[in-house]
Amino acid sequence: MRLSALAESVILSWGWRKRFIALLAGASGALALPPLDLWPVIIVPMTVAIWLLDGAVGTGMAARFRSGFAAGWWWGFGFFLAGLWWLGAAFLVEADKFAWAMPLGVVALPAFLAFFPALAFGCARLFWPAGAQRILVFAVALAASEWLRGHVLTGFPWNVYGMMLAGEIRFAQFASLAGLYGLTLLAVAIGAAPAVIGTAKTSAGRWAAPSIALVGLAALFGYGVWRLPPGPSPVVAGVKLRLMQPNLPQDAKFNGRNGEAILNQYLALSDRATSPTTPGLQNVTHLIWPESAFPFLLGRTPGALSRIAAVLPPDVTLITGAARAGEMLPGEGRPPIYNAIQVVNDEGVIVASYDKVHLVPFGEYLPPFLDTLIRRVGLSEFVAIPGGFTAGSSRVPLAVKGLPTAAPLICYEAVFPGEVAPRGPRAGYFLNLTNDGWFGQTSGPYQHFAQARLRSIEEGLPLVRVANTGISAVVDAYGRTVASLPLGVEGVLDASLPRSGPETLYGRVGDALLAGMMLIFLAISCLRRR
Template sequence: MALARVAEAVILGWGWRKRLIALAAGASGALALPPLDLWPVIVVPMTNAVWLIDGAVGISAWSRFRAAFAAGWWWGFGFFIAGLWWLGAAFLVEADKFAWAMPLGVVALPAFLALFPAFAFGFARLAWPRGAGRILVLAAMLALSEWLRGHVLTGFPWNVYGMMLAGEIHLAQAAALIGLYGLTLFAVAIGAAPAVLGTARTASGSRLPLLLAFVALAGLFAFGLWRMPDAPSPLVAGVKLRLMQPNLPQDAKFNSNSGAAILERYLELSDRATSPTTPGLQGVTHLIWPESAFPFLLGRTPGALSRIGAALPPDVTLVTGAARAGEMLPGESRPPIYNAIQVVNDEGVILASYDKVHLVPFGEYLPPILDRLIRGVGLSQFVAIPGGFAAGSARTQLAIKGLPTAAPLICYEAVFPGEVAARGPRAGFFLNLTNDGWFGQTSGPYQHFAQARLRSIEEGLPLVRVANTGISAVVDAYGRTVASLPLGVEGVLDSGLPRAGPVTPYGRLGDSIFAGLLLLFLAFSRFRAHD
């Protein structure tokens, strides 16, 4: 049997041959991620993961752990290199300043992230049963490692393995019940099930795991069909949103000398006619601009606020990303600077603000000692603020006149399942302002949008997403795109606001359902089928 020969080659592989197999198998998983979303490809990385652990042999538990750990590291390194290669584009925006750091983003970060699947492989090997049970052990250990990756050292839950299934809208609906990490359990188990075809001693030993994988996949799809209504989501009455996507080059966006020109460009673009019946901002209730829209502090630039107030028709509210200065603290030489969302009325008055809580390490802030070290040797960090941005004190909701209460998410904050909704009364929608212009025409912005969309499914809340270079979109509570502007396009988008859906089980219980499934997978892994 051809598959048996492939399994034998992987299991018996050694040295650099085994490392290359693991690297290639892991890298293939990126094909199942946006923008390709070839979700059936999950079979390749997950099936090979089983065989790689099968081949982690040794005379002691420690030696078997080390062998599996090494295979898992190469497997993970391949996955993260292939899934995060686009990070290199950010270092080329101002290559004279940041090219020195490119190896940190495209090699060192994947090398570090690969430690998580490495430990998952190692601990899976210690509990490795014979037969089909090992599929469930692998799923449990990889899902647990992904949960840890999303939380350790502030977390980096980008391209969690469950995203391999999330590109198919019906399969993604399961996130409303079990969340991204629960989806990861099923993605790994379904993808790994064919491994038994290459190693089972009897035909009956290979049929049951495949049958269960098919039933699980069909069940996920059927749940999605049942959950999603056929009719479009109803809209909030009296709301007409205008999303402005300027597609501004990243090097111009942070040029302090371009502030006035950038503001005029935003105002001109925002006032474009979108149809013969909608000239300019006529009929619009809320105008929304992307993250970090200006190379100046909006709240400390009265001329800009006056210009905005003069340009807004009566009763039109602007919601925009902007840097915000906080109160000066005793003993400090400058006020804290926040990456914020600000609400501006038609008189040019800032009515409300939200400060980003979950900052991007090394991108938006550095520990003071590292900041001094980098500047001491004449290098720069991405944010041209000594020490970077300050973090907001707490995740809060944002009150905007004429809209349901918003759950604001600035850029990176949208990738954290279970952390996107503030405590207290439920918000009416997610407001995600972002700037993916650092990453150009790569897969990064597609991945970012897909993760934000999955938050809508998990929580049952619509999403309004405005990005500098795209993808800007309005998404309903089931993850269906109502309207969108593609990546790399300048334009405006008019849309209504979908109503919130019912509270989801995941919205109520968070990752507790995932924890229960994790224990069930480990418990059932001890039952042995004929192999």
């Protein structure tokens, strides 16, 4: 079938046929996400989106908005359904309590998130020009809706469309200039450009936009080649990290009866020899364990701290995830419990802590305005903490003896572009402790790691990431993986700490360049329209 005939069949589709086309086109976009990273597939969802909007007709502005909104909702629903299906695994960890609610995560969340691209489609249709400039209008509308998705109601910037290009490390370097949302703007415009091949009336009109898109793609690639330095990154002298990945089943990890067995496993695994020249902890300066490592409060379990101190050689520091109890306020039934990173010295003393600021809605706490309603239908947060976790007061740096100052990130906090660096003097690296054991052997942990890696490119800071079930890794300031442990493997990983890179433009100005790019796109569209 010629491309013009295919375009015509999409434009003229109606009813359930049009909804089905939109659903499939949106779902195809998940192929460009981790773990597959088939970035050329981005052409399919973006090109079909243009044709869907070409066919979103109506008598009057309100009718055109509704038609575009409906097409965008089905398109977005397909994308999020295919990209977030793995969320269902979390409902099966305690299947007796949560399995019945699986549709809320697998279907209801994608249905809600689809309202953001639907809004973009509807608004773009109101200002829909003829010709190639409609590509720019669509790119601005979709990038703006993604920015909103990352900020409204605490934000959920998971699988932002720019991640379709971020799997190619050289394309991803553009995030150092304009961040994930700037990469999204270009990804949408480049992916949608082939739409005019099937709709333009002249040969020049058919090939101008795709040719510009190819030049843009080559420029992205060329910038990435230019920015990436040759050879390995320099490392911080005197630092030898050991990352411990226990690969514990999630149902066992939060069972209090397993506390002693879990600690035994951690200590034995941490002191494992990895080669004849690395006999356990003797050659290590810093040992790092994953998020929420214990089913007990480490700070209130002196026996556990004593056992840790007995294993740590002199001058070796442990950095671990742990639940932390705060001070109980008057009138409260229990102290606040924080999801924390704690630093333990070789004497078994907790010398520093960081409390997670950006908690996972429904996973770690219930939103106050929904708390009563949700509990009435028998739901609670996933974590085994009555009442859920309490959020930390602010994002603060973490000082650890022998290391540069860390920008600490616990799990979900690593997916928020522009919100990962604490205020004040620039940190030396990202410290990301996480637990993706909720999601098993699915695409979720791969997507999570890819987003954390992109923060390194955006900010020019290396990443040390330790996960319960994987992926644990050390990433340099350009997003290159220096060393890693794969998903679903028990083990330890010895690595040096890469040095931080130069401060990036995105690290200095945030989304300012994105705003400028959007204004330029709109200005070009308006000039062409006149």
